[in-house]
Amino acid sequence: MKTHTLSVLVENKAGVLSRVAGLFSRRGFNIESLAVGTCEEPNSSRITIVVIGDDAHLEQVKKQLNKLIDIIKVSDITYHDHVARELALIKVNAEAGSTRAEIMQIASIFRAKIIDVGTRTIVLEVTGNTDKIDALEKLLRQYGIKELVRTGRVAILRGAKTVASEK
Amino acid sequence: MKTGARILIESLQREGVNTIFGYPGGSVLPIYDELYDSSIQHILVRHEQAAVHAADGFARASGKTGVCLATSGPGACNLVTGLATAYMDSIPIVAITGQVPTSMLGNDAFQESDITGITIPVTKHNYLVKDVSEISRVVKEAFYIAGTGRKGPVLIDLPKDVNTSQLSAPEEEPGPVVLRGYQPTYRGHARQIEKAIGLLREAERPVIYAGGGVIESEASCELLELAERFGLPVTTTLMGIGAIPCDHPLNLGMLGMHGTEYANYAITECDLLLAIGVRFDDRVTGRIETFAPHAKVIHIDIDPAEIGKNKPVTIPIVGDAKGVLRDMLHLLEKRESNSAWLARIRTWKEKHPLKYRDDGLLHPQFVIQELSSLLDGNGIVVSEVGQNQMWTAQYFCFRQPRTWLTSGGLGTMGYGLPAAMGAQVACPEKTVFDIAGDGSIQMNIQEFGTIAQYDIPVKVAILNNMYLGMVRQWQELFYDRRYSYTELPSIEFVKIAEAYGIRGMRVDSAADVRPALEAAIAHDGPFVLDFRIEREENVFPMVPAGAAINEMIGGHQQ
Numbered sequence: 080m081k082t083h084t085l086s087v088l089v090e091n092k093a094g095v096l097s098r099v100a101g102l103f104s105r106r107g108f109n110i111e112s113l114a115v116g117t118c119e120e121p122n123s124s125r126i127t128i129v130v131i132g133d134d135a136h137l138e139q140v141k142k143q144l145n146k147l148i149d150i151i152k153v154s155d156i157t158y159h160d161h162v163a164r165e166l167a168l169i170k171v172n173a174e175a176g177s178t179r180a181e182i183m184q185i186a187s188i189f190r191a192k193i194i195d196v197g198t199r200t201i202v203l204e205v206t207g208n209t210d211k212i213d214a215l216e217k218l219l220r221q222y223g224i225k226e227l228v229r230t231g232r233v234a235i236l237r238g239a240k241t242v243a244s245e246k
Numbered sequence: 247m248k249t250g251a252r253i254l255i256e257s258l259q260r261e262g263v264n265t266i267f268g269y270p271g272g273s274v275l276p277i278y279d280e281l282y283d284s285s286i287q288h289i290l291v292r293h294e295q296a297a298v299h300a301a302d303g304f305a306r307a308s309g310k311t312g313v314c315l316a317t318s319g320p321g322a323c324n325l326v327t328g329l330a331t332a333y334m335d336s337i338p339i340v341a342i343t344g345q346v347p348t349s350m351l352g353n354d355a356f357q358e359s360d361i362t363g364i365t366i367p368v369t370k371h372n373y374l375v376k377d378v379s380e381i382s383r384v385v386k387e388a389f390y391i392a393g394t395g396r397k398g399p400v401l402i403d404l405p406k407d408v409n410t411s412q413l414s415a416p417e418e419e420p421g422p423v424v425l426r427g428y429q430p431t432y433r434g435h436a437r438q439i440e441k442a443i444g445l446l447r448e449a450e451r452p453v454i455y456a457g458g459g460v461i462e463s464e465a466s467c468e469l470l471e472l473a474e475r476f477g478l479p480v481t482t483t484l485m486g487i488g489a490i491p492c493d494h495p496l497n498l499g500m501l502g503m504h505g506t507e508y509a510n511y512a513i514t515e516c517d518l519l520l521a522i523g524v525r526f527d528d529r530v531t532g533r534i535e536t537f538a539p540h541a542k543v544i545h546i547d548i549d550p551a552e553i554g555k556n557k558p559v560t561i562p563i564v565g566d567a568k569g570v571l572r573d574m575l576h577l578l579e580k581r582e583s584n585s586a587w588l589a590r591i592r593t594w595k596e597k598h599p600l601k602y603r604d605d606g607l608l609h610p611q612f613v614i615q616e617l618s619s620l621l622d623g624n625g626i627v628v629s630e631v632g633q634n635q636m637w638t639a640q641y642f643c644f645r646q647p648r649t650w651l652t653s654g655g656l657g658t659m660g661y662g663l664p665a666a667m668g669a670q671v672a673c674p675e676k677t678v679f680d681i682a683g684d685g686s687i688q689m690n691i692q693e694f695g696t697i698a699q700y701d702i703p704v705k706v707a708i709l710n711n712m713y714l715g716m717v718r719q720w721q722e723l724f725y726d727r728r729y730s731y732t733e734l735p736s737i738e739f740v741k742i743a744e745a746y747g748i749r750g751m752r753v754d755s756a757a758d759v760r761p762a763l764e765a766a767i768a769h770d771g772p773f774v775l776d777f778r779i780e781r782e783e784n785v786f787p788m789v790p791a792g793a794a795i796n797e798m799i800g801g802h803q804q
Contacts, residue, residue: 089427090426090427093374094362094363094366094374097363097366098366101366101367105367135554138554139551139555142550142551142555143551145550145551146549146551147371147427148370148371148391148425148427148428149427150427151426151427152427244426
């Protein structure tokens with residue numbers, strides 16, 4: 080079992096996400112994370128899907144995705160040089176005083192931004208790979224995390240190579 | 247200026263549609279109003295499920311794309327089973343549904359259902375059309391998607407206001423279909439084909455395993471030529487029946503759960519399996535690890551996702567069966583004789599033919615054999631699902647592709663009668679028989695009304711054992727004869743037929759079978775035959791679920 084990162088170029092149309100998500104659930108494929116947004120082509124969107132499975136399983140995932148009419152290209156970038164990031168917003172308990180200073184110190188070590196300060200809470204914004212966010216989350220848990228939101232992973236190939244439709 | 251409904255009808259006509267099976271309702275009234283004066287023949291079924299099965303039967307018999315029409319909400323939902331049936335068997339259908347007006351979408355309006363959402367898993371693709379200007383393009387794309395690559399059903403959902411609104415500019419014919427995400431591969435990879443030929447040359451015990459893909463790609467001639475030129479025995483799936491003539495010396499009949507002993511032995515012993523247009527379905531393979539355990543596998547399929555899905559493959563070839571077989575025929579001039587292998591298969595065939603008790607009682611297999619000899623390879627036979635289906639697959643002699651229509655993948659009871667109706671409309675000159683069980687026929691028996699109204703001369707042969715026969719068979723074999731809810735009361739099907747204005751005949755003895763079938767064939771209109779068969783007859787041989795396919799019940803044990 081291995082974690083794979085798929086970069087999927089799709090038509091930017093209503094219902095495409097539900098086709099993709101539905102395909103995963105009905106075929107028993109497990110989605111670890113899924114992130115969608117428009118991309119450099121106005122008519123297209125790019126979906127980054129993180130999925131866990133063995134090679135045969137991944138082969139089926141890719142082939143079944145490719146069968147969807149609205150999917151333009153499926154690339155497994157796991158074994159290609161790529162950078163991957165996700166973003167998290169973390170609301171942590173922070174009473175004025177020493178805890179607050181500690182949290183701000185942790186934030187600066189992780190290069191997280193403080194984007195909101197309340198009387199009892201601080202909201203941190205952090206981007207990075209999954210491990211980094213996991214580590215920060217673990218550290219902050221001692222202060223009490225009130226709310227946490229993660230985007231899921233987005234990924235892009237390094238260098239000049241792209242995951243784009245051949246034209 | 248044209249309305250959406252008018253544009254729809256014209257778009258369908260551009261696709262060559264001359265028949266629609268449908269059922270009206272509020273949301274599709276604009277379409278029905280346009281149909282009223284159009285040249286398209288509309289057949290009013292009695293249930294939307296029958297409309298989609300009829301379109302399916304029409305498609306399987308003719309090779310064209312079948313079309314059905316239903317209203318929003320319940321009408322659309324009633325199509326689901328038929329769409330799933332066509333999807334599993336890769337049958338081209340375009341289904342058109344009405345929808346509530348766009349302004350009411352998502353409001354839980356009267357007769358609203360999210361039919362595009364509901365049918366995503368059972369269609370090749372579907373559309374919710376939100377603007378009148380999209381209709382002609384969507385219809386063109388839908389027919390293109392349904393009828394190319396691995397074929398399948400496509401649904402178009404049309405809100406009522408889209409059908410009534412008018413196009414502001416004059417309508418233009420849609421341009422060529424451009425779909426960035428859909429480019430089926432038709433030509434097989436040359437290098438892979440060469441490698442496959444290499445394996446075929448070396449093989450000592452080759453077997454061809456052919457399926458519905460051969461029928462859908464019209465590759466029967468190429469299959470037969472390949473088999474004959476190189477002495478390759480051919481076994482077919484349920485869906486592949488008719489791809490090679492039943493009485494051809496190289497034909498091994500059907501394989502799998504109710505396959506012939508010789509087909510299953512040949513698969514188990516072969517050293518090369520040439521799989522064409524098949525998907526290694528569990529009803530074919532039994533326990534997958536023991537399926538063709540000694541064989542290298544060449545798999546030809548137009549759908550890349552089928553290759554390696556269930557069984558590892560030595561040589562994958564993505565492409566259209568017809569084209570790939572043609573390329574193979576060009577490359578392979580000669581191969582070593584495998585006469586020892588063919589002789590071994592011949593011995594199996596002689597020693598272990600399909601058989602049933604010959605005791606003068608009314609056996610279903612006898613009914614099918616008699617029908618087979620009367621039709622003599624002509625006509626179209628449709629089955630329902632269950633024992634009737636398996637007996638027909640085993641005992642009817644099919645000589646041509648597109649003469650055997652059955653719900654293979656989904657196993658839909660109630661498929662037969664409406665599909666037979668669709669096939670008969672597609673092929674008015676042919677004799678069309680629906681072979682049914684008393685359970686299955688009652689799932690869409692209301693279609694007696696349609697065949698009577700339009701005088702569609704379908705003949706229905708009910709193999710009546712007053713049981714849900716196949717389920718009873720499983721209960722007999724695996725549940726200690728505890729017939730939990732599988733017994734049906736005696737029903738006078740002839741009276742039901744007569745109530746609809748159809749002639750019928752009840753048959754209680756073997757001696758009456760042939761005259762009854764002759765009377766039905768001679769009759770110029772629909773006809774219902776109620777055969778009171780041996781009640782506890784079983785389908786043999788049978789591979790129990792999860793066993794290896796050479797471990798058959800009711801066959802000779804190797």
